[in-house]
Amino acid sequence: MNANTNYEAQVMQMCIDDMKIRSILPKELNLKIFTMESCNRFSGVEHATYLHYIKNASVYFGPGCNNGTSGEVLMNKKSIRVPSYATYLVKNGTIKIVVELSARIGDKQKCAMSIDDCTEHVAHEILPHYWSSQDGSLPVEMPKCGFDGSLCDYSPVYITIGTIVFVVCVILLGICLYKKAKERELYDMTWRIPREQLKLLEHDRKSEIGSISTGSWTEGDKADVRISANQAICNSVKVSYKRFQQNRNLTFSKPELAKLKELKFVENENLNKLFGICFNQQNEFLVAWVLCQRGSLEDVIFNTDIKISRNFQVSFAKDVVKGLYFLHNSPIKYHGLLCIQNCLVDSSWSIKLTNFGTEEIIANKLKHNEIRPFNMGSKIKKKSEEKEAENNDKDGKERKRSNREQDDEDDEDDESNINIFDNAKDVRSITDKKYLQQAPEIIRELINAKFLPPGSQSADIYALGMVLYQVLFKLDPFYEREDSPNKIMTMIALAGEDDKIIRPTFPNQQTLQTADGEESYNLQLLSCIEACWLEIPEMRPNIKRIRTLVNANLKSTSSGTLVDQMMKMLEDYTTNLEQTVRSRTILLEEAQAQADRLLKSMLPASIAEDLKVGRSVAPQLYASATILFSDIRGFTQISSTSTPFQVVNFLNEMFSGFDAIIAKHDAYKGKGKFDTWFLEGKNECDTWALGGASRK
Incomplete structure (x- = not known):
């Protein structure tokens, strides 16, 4: 079994x-x-x-493809069948083939080396976008560099990475060295000037501090009295300066050094040049700018001796806008204290903005009690008192010593009374005019902190509206108000939602057109100026928008530059002046002839001619001469019995007779005592006769 x-x-x-x-x-x-x-x-x-x-x-x-009952059959060298495979996706009761792996005979060379490499499987993607790779396609059987990266040579990658790291290190080192070099440039202070090179052109102030006088000048030099700025000479260049006393040695932060370096090298046709700064010498802090020959725009606009036409006003307004446009697009970013006093007029009648950037540095030094305003008025007063004491008092030395002690006390008082008003100038006419043109947010800081705060572009736009107002209308802001500038500034700063916002008012355009004989400004330009005065800074237009509106609405009526227009004005003025001189010369000749006739009627002709040419008249001796004395006999009785008109007519007829005799015989009429007269004739005229009159 x-x-x-x-x-x-x-x-x-x-x-x-x-x-x-x-x-x-x-x-x-x-x-x-x-x-x-x-x-x-x-x-x-x-x-x-x-x-x-x-x-x-x-x-x-042996190995190879054979046709079997189920199709093509691939055998390897071991007589083992190499089957093909398929991957199925079962989803929601449906079957889909994702990928098929078809068996095929491999590379013969690889097969000769290894029995296992005689066959290979090739993938065929059937269902697209199934895999979770980046592109949704079937991943490769073997990565390009193998699973452990041994199939690729990475030495070029390592070399490239090393090169990049080296270059980056070199760049970083270069940047560090560049920053160090720039930092050294900052501390080199190319904008600093020695105090001994700055020669101040100061003058006496007789009436009030800040007013310009034509009195004595120091150091033998004269400043231009038409310009309201303090003037000095440095390296043969005329500069305007602001002067402060130092309380201690000054240092500057890196941002301040960078700003001063930028101010020193900024270049634009509508910006003034910062000449330099003196500090830590003679206990003084001075900021010097290049002086413009024609002074500030205020000196030109409000000078009644200069007739400024509409073309000049248009050019001035455009220059101010162009200068501010450059500042807002430069690393400086903003002006900080734009006003008509900080707009200068150069020799070619172009506008140059000045004092930009430095006002903020000065305010910062004042705020930290590093400097104080230079008290020029007290110094001049004390010097004059010392001179009087030396001339009028034997004890002048003692008084001088006491005055010096008083100076020290005044300096101590000044330290405790530092305020925003610079250079000890007149508070009402100089300083407040500048700050009255500033934006409400700036004025609030001035009132609260007593120092100028950092500026902004929106604050510059507000001040630009004030400058355009003064240039186009030749009027001060708030000219119609009788309040003091301090009170107006307080009203501007404290204006709330319920209070009425105070702004300058435009003059009557009809009256303005009649007075100047030129067209009035259009509403778009006036609306642009009003937009500059908006209370909220963010709502004010930017400088690009203002520049577009100003260029579109302000057109010059004459061709050529301002210099050409000024030359034409000078030619017209010269022509008018020649006509005026010609007419005045005729009048002068007539007046001279009348004076000659009058002089010759009073003196002999020869003496009158000598006096006219400036020769001295020497006494002359004549061998013979004829003298006629006349006397009005009974003049007192005549006057008492006659009316005043009769007396006057009588005297006129008598004197006319004298004058006729004098003119006929070239004689001289002399005045004797009381009512007596005498006539003198030269001995050369022996054929003439003198007549006398005696009326009773």
Whole structure:
């Protein structure tokens, strides 16, 4: 029983193997398909025969593709079938093929080296965008550089990374060196000037501090009295300066040094040049700007001796806008204290903005009590008192010593009374005019902190509106108000939502047109100026918008530059002046002739001619001369019995007779005592006769 069972198991296994082999054998062999029942009938001889066929077939066919009952069959060198595979996706009851792995013969060279490399599987993607890769495609079988990166040469990458790191280090080192060099340039202070090179042109102030006088001048030089700025000379260049006394040695922060360096080298046709700063010498702090020959725009606009036409006003307004436009687009960013006093007029009648940037530095030094305003008035007063004491008092030395002690006390008082008013100038006419043109937010800080706060572009826009107002209308802001500037500033600063906002009012355009004989300004330009005065800084227009509106609405009526227009004005003025001189010369000649006639009627002609040319008249001696004395006999009785008109007519007739005789005989009329007269004739005129009159 057991032997039969083992035998049947062997036959069963043989049949199964036979079916496997048949599936891969070619049809030419015509192998018979056996069933389980037929297998049981085979004998051992048949088994050996099948094994012999199988062995010979495997040796005959070897590795390769063969057509089997199920399709193409791939065999490897071990005569083992290499099947193909497919991956299915079952989802929601549906089956989809994702990818197929097709078996194929591999590279022969690899196969010769290794039996396992004779075949390979090639993937064919069927379902797109299934995989979770970046592009949704099937991942490669092997990464480009292998799973451990050993298949790639990374030396170029390492070299590139090293080069980049080296270059970055070099760049960083260069940046550090550049910053160090720039920092050294900051501390070089190219804008600093020695105090001994600055020669001040100061003059006496007789009436009030800040007023310009034509009195004595120091150091033998004269400043231009038409310009309201303090003047000095440095390296043969005329400059205007602001002067302060130092309380201690000054130092500047890096932002201040950077700003001063930028101010020193800024270049624009509508910006003035910062000449330099003196400090820590002679206990003085001076800020010097290049002096413009024609003074400030205020000196020109409000000078009644200069007739400014509409073309000049248009050019001035455009120059101010262009200068501020450049500042707002430069590293300086803003002016800080724009006003008509800080707009200068140069020799070519161009406007140059000045004092930008330095006012903030000065205010910062004042705030920290590093400097104080220079008290020029007290110094001059004390010097004059010292001179009087030396001239009028024997004890002048003692008084001088006491005055010096009083100076020290005044200096101590000045330290405790530092305010926003610079250079000890007149508070009403100088200082408040500048601050009255500033934005409300700036005025509030001035009133609260007593020092000029940092500026802004919106504050410059407000001040620009004030400057345009003064240039176009030749009027001071708030000219119609009788309040003091301090009170107006307080009203501007304290104006709330319920209070009326105070702003300058435009003059009547009809009256302005009639007075000047020129067209009035259009509403768009006036609206632009009013927009500059808005209370909220963010609502004010920017400088680009203002520049566009000003250029569009302000047109010059004449061609050429301002210099050409000024030359034409000078030509017209010269022509008018020649006509005036000609007419005045005629009048002068007539007046001279009348004076000559009058002089000759009073003096002999020869003496009159000598006096006219400036020669001295020497006494002359004549051998003979005729003198006629006349006297009105009974003049007192005549006067008492006659009316005043009769007396006057009588005297006129008598004197006319004298004058006729004098003119006829070239004689001289002299005045004697009381009512007596005498006539004198020269001895050369021996043929003439003198007549006398005596009326009773």
